[in-house]
Each structure stands twice: as structure tokens, then as C-alpha cells.
Amino acid sequence: MDFNLGLLEPGERYRLLNNLVIPRPIAWITSLNKAGIVNAAPFSWFNLMGVDPPIITIGPQYRYNFKKGIKDTPQNIWTGRTFVINIVNEKLAEKMYRTSGFYPADVSEAEELNLPLAPSEIIGVPRIAEAPASIECREYDTIFIGNTCIIIGEALHLWINDQLIDPERLHINFEAIRIIGKGGGSKYVRTDDVFDLKQED
Numbered sequence: 001m002d003f004n005l006g007l008l009e010p011g012e013r014y015r016l017l018n019n020l021v022i023p024r025p026i027a028w029i030t031s032l033n034k035a036g037i038v039n040a041a042p043f044s045w046f047n048l049m050g051v052d053p054p055i056i057t058i059g060p061q062y063r064y065n066f067k068k069g070i071k072d073t074p075q076n077i078w079t080g081r082t083f084v085i086n087i088v089n090e091k092l093a094e095k096m097y098r099t100s101g102f103y104p105a106d107v108s109e110a111e112e113l114n115l116p117l118a119p120s121e122i123i124g125v126p127r128i129a130e131a132p133a134s135i136e137c138r139e140y141d142t143i144f145i146g147n148t149c150i151i152i153g154e155a156l157h158l159w160i161n162d163q164l165i166d167p168e169r170l171h172i173n174f175e176a177i178r179i180i181g182k183g184g185g186s187k188y189v190r191t192d193d194v195f196d197l198k199q200e201d
């Protein structure tokens with residue numbers, strides 16, 4: 001079957017492409033609004049784009065449903081220019097999901113859902129204390145293409161649980177960290193069913 005994507009509605013393109021471009025990493029983003037309220041929400045249109053400098057991108061969509069408009073996370077990033085990407089493991093999956101529900105901008109998901117926070121090292125936005133790792137970021141730029149928005153962030157600082165890293169080799173313990181990813185619809189993936197491909201030098 002062929003699809004001319006230009007002839008489809010955004011919701012149809014979403015159903016097709018969002019179920020094919022998987023699994024996606026999940027950025028559980030904390031950000032601060034003008035009043036200092038901590039917002040938390042997951043974004044799986046997210047990836048690492050380079051390391052020199054270290055650049056990540058996230059794709060917040062407009063709300064198309066009855067709560068139309070711009071989501072709190074991009075608003076806060078544009079206001080404060082800083083945010084934290086918290087990495088999600090299996091233990092945190094439910095809590096992460098619950099922060100994707102609609103909360104008004106002046107309500108903190110972190111407070112409502114009793115998410116313990118910890119101060120970040122170099123930015124004012126706190127990280128999620130139970131996350132296995134958190135990356136402090138500064139907004140580098142935002143690109144708007146029609147109704148698609150891409151926030152480009154520069155990663156400034158990494159915090160990772162000591163148990164999950166060999167500091168000598170900078171080797172992250174893949175089996176122990178148990179990061180989860182996003183499949184289509186309500187599906188999530190574990191990252192512990194892995195295989196090795198022989199690497200040629």
C-alpha cells in the first residue's frame with residue numbers, strides 16, 4: 001500500500017509514522033514556569049543529534065484537542081531557556097505516564113504526583129530524583145515548520161547514579177539501567193532483549 005503523505009490529515013500521518021519510527025527514547029522533561037512551578041512531562045520525539053557540541057532535539061506538538069494551544073514544556077523552555085531531560089527506567093514508567101495527563105500550567109505535576117526532585121548542578125530547574133540519569137540543557141534554538149516545532153537544546157551537564165557507571169571507562173551499565181522506550185500507541189519497549197553485531201575495526 002502506498003500513501004502520499006501530503007494528502008493525509010495530520011492525525012492520519014501520526015497514526016502511520018508514529019507507529020513506524022519506533023522504538024523512540026523518552027525525554028522526561030522538567031522545566032520551570034515564570035512563577036517557579038516545576039512542570040514534568042514526557043516527550044518521545046526526542047534524540048541525540050551530535051556530541052561536539054552535545055545537541056539534543058525534542059518535538060513538542062500543539063494540542064489539537066479541546067485543550068488547544070501550546071504545551072507547558074515548550075512555553076517554559078522559551079521563558080527560562082533551560083530544562084532537564086530525565087532518563088526513564090521501568091520502575092518509573094507509570095509515574096512518567098501519569099505526568100503526560102493534562103495539568104493546568106499553574107499546577108506542578110511533580111507536586112501532584114509526589115515526585116521527589118533534586119537540585120540540578122548548574123541550572124535552576126530541578127531534576128527528578130529517582131531518575132537513573134538526568135541531563136541539564138539550555139535551549140539553543142527553536143525551529144518552526146508549519147505546525148511542527150523542533151526545540152534544539154545543548155546538553156550542559158550529566159548526572160548519573162554512581163551504581164550505573166564505571167567512571168574509569170565511562171561505561172554505562174546497560175543491563176542495570178533498564179531504560180525504556182516508546183513503541184506505537186500504548187506500547188513500550190524494554191532495552192534488555194539485546195544482541196551483539198560483530199563490529200569490524
Ligand SMILES: Cc1cc2nc3c(=O)[nH]c(=O)nc-3n(C[C@H](O)[C@H](O)[C@H](O)COP(=O)(O)O)c2cc1C
Pocket residue numbers: 026039040041042043044045046059060061062070071072073074096097099100101102103182
Ligand atoms: C511516552 C510519551 C511520549 C510523548 N511524547 C510526546 C512528544 O514527543 N511530543 C508531544 O508533543 N507530546 C508528547 N507526549 C504527550 C505529552 O507528554 C502531553 O501532551 C503532556 O500533557 C505535555 O505536558 P505539558 O503541557 O506539561 O508540557 C508524550 C506522552 C507520552 C506518555
